[in-house]
Amino acid sequence: MINNTTSFLLVRLAIGASMFGHGLVRLPKLDKFSAWMVGSFKDSMLPSALVTPFSYTLPVAEFLIGLLLIIGLFTRQTLVAGGIVMILLILGATLIENWEALVSQLLHAAIFALLLSSISYNSYAVDNLLKK
Numbered sequence: 108m109i110n111n112t113t114s115f116l117l118v119r120l121a122i123g124a125s126m127f128g129h130g131l132v133r134l135p136k137l138d139k140f141s142a143w144m145v146g147s148f149k150d151s152m153l154p155s156a157l158v159t160p161f162s163y164t165l166p167v168a169e170f171l172i173g174l175l176l177i178i179g180l181f182t183r184q185t186l187v188a189g190g191i192v193m194i195l196l197i198l199g200a201t202l203i204e205n206w207e208a209l210v211s212q213l214l215h216a217a218i219f220a221l222l223l224s225s226i227s228y229n230s231y232a233v234d235n236l237l238k239k
Contacts, residue, residue: 115228119176122218126189127173133166140166151202161195168192179232183223190219 133140144162145155172192175185193216200208229235 111225111228112230115222115225116231118218119179119182119222119229119232122189122215122222123173123176125173125215126169127177130166130168130170130173134170137163137166147203147205148199153199153202161199165192165196179229179234180237182229182232182234183226186219186223186226190216190223193219 141159141162144165145158148155148158168188169192172185172189175181176189193212197209197212197216200206200212
């Protein structure tokens with residue numbers, strides 16, 4: 108049991124750090140990131156009216172999902188949110204034929220699913236302190 112809870116913690120912290128880091132580096136340059144993303148989708152079927160708000164929301168979502176996973180707060184809901192973000196990113200990557208990004212996005216999605224299916228091992232988390 109201790110190995111399962113420790114393994115869950117390590118993977119939760121790893122995916123949390125990945126998401127947190129993605130958001131953290133993008134937040135200070137949000138306008139530049141948004142312009143890059145909108146430019147990446149200029150030839151896709153998605154209108155910039157959809158891409159622009161997503162490009163501003165994504166770094167905030169990444170940062171919050173990462174932070175919540177690192178501290179273990181609202182873990183179940185955060186894992187679902189992370190999975191949804193990955194689904195949206197996967198769809199976007201396919202629409203612009205960015206096949207290289209898919210590997211990382213699919214790996215992230217698989218880790219979110221794995222953690223969600225093993226949520227009973229989430230022993231080292233703020234969630235458990237709030238239950239008491």
